[in-house]
Amino acid sequence: MENFISLSSxxxxxKSGETIVTEDTLLCEKRISLVVxxxxxxxxxxxxxxxxEWAVGNLFCRRIINSVSEIANITQSxxxxxxxxxxxxxxxxxxxxxxIHIPVSTKFSFDTVMSAVEWLSHASLFNKTGCVHSAAxxxxxxxxxxxxxxxxxxxxxxxxxxxxxxxxIDTSECLLAVSGRVPEDMAQxxxxxxxxVIASISAATAEGVRVALKFGITLIGFARDTRMNVYSFxxxxxxxxxxxxxxxxxxxx
Numbered sequence: 001m002e003n004f005i006s007l008s009s010x011x012x013x014x015k016s017g018e019t020i021v022t023e024d025t026l027l028c029e030k031r032i033s034l035v036v037x038x039x040x041x042x043x044x045x046x047x048x049x050x051x052x053e054w055a056v057g058n059l060f061c062r063r064i065i066n067s068v069s070e071i072a073n074i075t076q077s078x079x080x081x082x083x084x085x086x087x088x089x090x091x092x093x094x095x096x097x098x099x100i101h102i103p104v105s106t107k108f109s110f111d112t113v114m115s116a117v118e119w120l121s122h123a124s125l126f127n128k129t130g131c132v133h134s135a136a137x138x139x140x141x142x143x144x145x146x147x148x149x150x151x152x153x154x155x156x157x158x159x160x161x162x163x164x165x166x167x168x169i170d171t172s173e174c175l176l177a178v179s180g181r182v183p184e185d186m187a188q189x190x191x192x193x194x195x196x197v198i199a200s201i202s203a204a205t206a207e208g209v210r211v212a213l214k215f216g217i218t219l220i221g222f223a224r225d226t227r228m229n230v231y232s233f234x235x236x237x238x239x240x241x242x243x244x245x246x247x248x249x250x251x252x253x
Contacts, residue, residue, distance in 0.1 A: 003048040004028055005128055027131040029151050034058060036083045047125070047132060047150040050159045054150075055081045057162030061189040068165050102196050102216035106173045109238045110228075112142045113199050116177040117223045120201065125149045126179075134179045135160040137171070145169060153180030154189070161193045171195050178202075182219060187211035197236060199223045204231055 010024040030048060034041045034055055041064065046054060052074050059065045065085065072086040116138035120126075123134040126149060133153035137145040137160055148159035157178060164171055175197035176190055182200050184207035190198050191211065198212070199220040212219035212232040219231045230237055 004125060025128050027125065027129040027151060031079065033080045034083070035080055036064065037085055041083075044155065045151065046155050047152075050148060050163070051076050051081055053148070053159045053162035053166060054155055055083060055162065056165055057158035057160065058155075059083065060165055061158060061161060061192045063192065068168075100191050100194070100215050102172075102191070102194060104196075104216065104218075104233055104236055106140050106196060106236070107238050108140050108175055108197055108218075108236055109142075110240045112138065112140065113175065113177075113197070113220060113223060113228065113237065115142055116144075116175055117199055117201055119144060119147060120177055120179050123147060123149050123179075132156070134177075136177045137164060137169075137174045138177060140173045140175070145174065153178060154186065157186065157189050161189065164193065175199055177223075181205065182208040182221065184208055184211050187215075187217060187219065190217055191215040199228070204229075 006026045006028050007023045008026050010022060012020045012022060028048060029045050031043065031045050032051065033043050055074060056068060065071060070085050071083060073084040075082045116136060119136055120134040123132065125132045126134060132149040132151055133156045134147060134149050135156040136147040139145060146160055146163045148156050148163065150156040150159060171194050174195065176195045178198065178200045179202065180200065181202045182198055182204040184205065187198065187208045188211055195217065197218040197220065201224055202221065204219055204221040209219055209231045216233065218233040218236040221229045221231060
C-alpha cells in the first residue's frame with residue numbers, strides 16, 4: 001500500500017475560525033506507457049497496482065486484441081508495460097462494435113443491482129483518499145467477483161475487464177457497477193466485453209444511452225438508496241414487489 005498513498009501536512013480551516021494542522025492521506029499516481037510489439041500504443045496516468053489487468057482490458061476495449069490468447073508476453077517496469085502479441089494467433093482484428101448485440105436473457109434483481117453499487121462504497125483507496133473511481137463485476141446471483149480502483153474511471157473499468165479476461169470469467173451473466181458517469185466510450189467498453197448491464201451511482205449521457213440501446217445493454221444511472229433510473233432494456237431488471245396497491249399509486253404519481 002506504500003506506493004498507493006502518501007501522507008501530507010494539511011491545515012484545516014473552519015468557518016468558526018478554528019484552525020487545525022494535521023495529516024491528510026493523498027493518492028499517488030504514475031504515468032505509464034503501453035507498448036505493443038515495440039510500438040507505443042498509448043500513454044496514461046493510472047493508480048499503482050493491477051497494471052497488467054489494465055493493459056489487457058485497455059487493449060481489448062480498443063479492439064487491438066480480441067482475446068488474451070493473442071498475447072504472448074507482458075512485462076512491466078515502473079513506467080512501461082510491454083506487450084508482445086502472438087503472431088501465430090488468428091489476426092482477425094475487429095475494428096468496430098457493429099457486430100455486437102447482447103441478447104436480453106439473463107435477469108438481474110433490483111436488490112442485486114443495488115448491492116453491487118453499494119459494494120463500491122467499501123473500496124479501500126476511496127475510503128482512505130476520496131480520490132478514486134471504482135468498477136466492479138457482480139454475477140446475476142449476487143456473487144461478487146472483482147472490484148478495482150483507479151484515479152480514472154476508464155482505467156478502473158479496463159482493470160476490471162482485464163481481470164475477467166485473464167481469468168476467463170464469462171461476463172454474459174454479470175453486471176458492471178461503476179462509480180462515475182457513463183458516457184459513450186464507457187458504454188462501448190461494456191459492449192466490447194459483452195456486459196449486459198451497467199449500473200452507476202452517477203449519471204448517463206445521451207450518447208451513453210444511445211450506445212446502450214444500440215448494443216442491447218441495460219444502462220442504469222443514479223442507483224442510490226432505494227431507487228434507480230433504467231434508461232434501456234428495463235426488462236432485464238426484476239423489480240421488487242410492492243407491498244400493496246397504495247405503494248404502486250404513490251410510486252406512479
